[in-house]
Amino acid sequence: MDLTHPGIGRGSSLHGLDHCTPTQRALRALIAMGVFNDGYRGAPPRGWGAHRLIVYGFHLSPRYDDLVIFTDSPDNVARCFASWRAKRPAFPGWRAVCVTTHVRLVHLPTGAVLGVEAVDSDRRRSQCASPCPGSRHAKYMATDAPLTEEEDTELGAVPPMSASASMLLAGLFARMTLTAADGSWATGGWFSCPPEVSARRSFVPETGRVLWGSHDRWSLSWGGFPDAEFVAAALTDPHVGLAGAAAHDDGRAIVVRYGTASLTLAEDFRVSPPISLSTTPD
Ligand SMILES: [Zn+2]
Numbered sequence: 001m002d003l004t005h006p007g008i009g010r011g012s013s014l015h016g017l018d019h020c021t022p023t024q025r026a027l028r029a030l031i032a033m034g035v036f037n038d039g040y041r042g043a044p045p046r047g048w049g050a051h052r053l054i055v056y057g058f059h060l061s062p063r064y065d066d067l068v069i070f071t072d073s074p075d076n077v078a079r080c081f082a083s084w085r086a087k088r089p090a091f092p093g094w095r096a097v098c099v100t101t102h103v104r105l106v107h108l109p110t111g112a113v114l115g116v117e118a119v120d121s122d123r124r125r126s127q128c129a130s131p132c133p134g135s136r137h138a139k140y141m142a143t144d145a146p147l148t149e150e151e152d153t154e155l156g157a158v159p160p161m162s163a164s165a166s167m168l169l170a171g172l173f174a175r176m177t178l179t180a181a182d183g184s185w186a187t188g189g190w191f192s193c194p195p196e197v198s199a200r201r202s203f204v205p206e207t208g209r210v211l212w213g214s215h216d217r218w219s220l221s222w223g224g225f226p227d228a229e230f231v232a233a234a235l236t237d238p239h240v241g242l243a244g245a246a247a248h249d250d251g252r253a254i255v256v257r258y259g260t261a262s263l264t265l266a267e268d269f270r271v272s273p274p275i276s277l278s279t280t281p282d
Helices: 022-035 044-048 050-055 074-078 148-155 163-174 228-236
Strands: 059-061 066-071 094-099 103-105 112-118 208-214 219-224 246-248 254-257 260-264
Touching: 022 050, 022 059, 022 094, 022 112, 044 050, 044 112, 044 148, 059 163, 066 074, 074 103, 074 112, 103 148, 163 219, 163 228, 163 254, 163 260, 228 246, 228 254, 228 260
Parallel strands: 066 112, 219 260
Antiparallel strands: 059 066, 094 103, 103 112, 208 219, 246 254, 254 260
């Protein structure tokens, strides 16, 4: 479990959660689309399989030009992203560099890389640029395989995103597994609240998630943990927040703004109006 680090000002970006290459930012925003759409209410990226990430224990290490997911189940987590060649491509664009006890994937449309490693690995293994001995990468699409028509179609279903919105959604994903040092909030992998944090809501698996919008206006709706206040706190925390992000609670939902973009957070479907899956800005 990541802990936030007191003493690191978010204005300095020293926490590193948002300081990354444009390719990494684009990848993280796209992963957010996959992870935060699930269930029958979910927008089309629910079919990519990345929503299953939350059922595995994991934490994230977002670096400047790299992203590593640490987990007890590297194989299973890798298959939330890349699917075996024989199966229908799920999350569009993943190609496998190396698949052993660690996994190295490259995402063709963005050019960004993702590593998946066991939490107990004694050193960073997943930065390999070529297959390690015993790699099972041949089960997956090869790095020189161009985008398929189906992958192109899937990517085309993702609405256009402004630069500010891309920062906001990438930052949302990067903060999926944080716990405040003072125990005032946690995002808990969108699954379980750490014992030191007191949440209003518990995990409700059947309710699903919806992340949708276009250009500058986005909404995220889900059921159960984490509390919307926790998600807003993660994005605006004085130590690990997204520099420049601010949250406002209008009584029905919390709206987080960053630059020209807004993200409306509504953690309870029962009190939230359904999110329109239109991509036309209103
Ligand atoms: Zn390797």
